[in-house]
Amino acid sequence: MRGKSDENLRCDCSIVHQDIVKKVQGKMPPEEMLYDLAELFKVFGDSTRIKIIWALFEEEMCVCDIAYLLNMTQSAISHQLRVLKQARLVKPRRDGKNVYYSLDDQHIEEIFNQGLKHINE
């Protein structure tokens, strides 16, 4: 328990379980790590990108194929591939006029599977 005199606290509760907070505080990973994790999941948090990734589970595809498969414009797909590329989730391979994208990560499939387990509960 505490007085709220400490610092510039946003929490205005008069009673906090200090022991619990202390314990949890000691176990929290560094701020930056949690931020990066959120950034990664943010990338997964869009159904267009999920679809792109799922398609790439099966086969590498060029931008044009993906656009056709998802019935979206090349531009929209290209923008999303840029996001996925920046997150190091896909990698491009140019072949003539086409650019083929493929998955660049082993863990994605496992992450998706665990996600599906939650959904299907």
Place this chain on the structure above:
Amino acid sequence: MRGKSDENLRCDCSIVHQDIVKKVQGKMPPEEMLYDLAELFKVFGDSTRIKIIWALFEEEMCVCDIAYLLNMTQSAISHQLRVLKQARLVKPRRDGKNVYYSLDDQHIEEIFNQGLKHINE
């Protein structure tokens, strides 16, 4: 290869690898499933919520404790807990004036661990 006469296609490419698209199309999960998956990851895609979840890995906590731990307002935390609750990721337990939240899912930790593997590559 195809003419682009088909339907109302958004993709204006003149050449699509139909064989690949067909194959991938057959493997795509139902639209709704992919949408739900994106919705789940969207919930993970915010560092405040990531922090809350990580804290709850360790111990159930009341709103007030979480707010104090993260140095945020009760209101902000309560709003986020609502999102987590709706996603069936946390569950509340009232004890007097306090409401204690705990994790309501076995898969979250595994999802996070796989996410971290990607980050630390």
Place this chain on the structure above:
DNA sequence: ATAACAATTGAGCAACTATTCATATGTTCA
């Protein structure tokens, strides 16, 4: 060189989201 096509990029816009602020609801205790 230049025409044709695939892909990328930047600006702009509509839709969404996380927080704040003010207020309401629930619970305990005097």
Place this chain on the structure above:
DNA sequence: TGAACATATGAATAGTTGCTCAATTGTTAT
């Protein structure tokens, strides 16, 4: 009952995001 406190909720707002449209870059083939 009513004062005090913890939590929840609704409206408002600033910031973010996904798509479109237009223009550009990169590659091939004539």
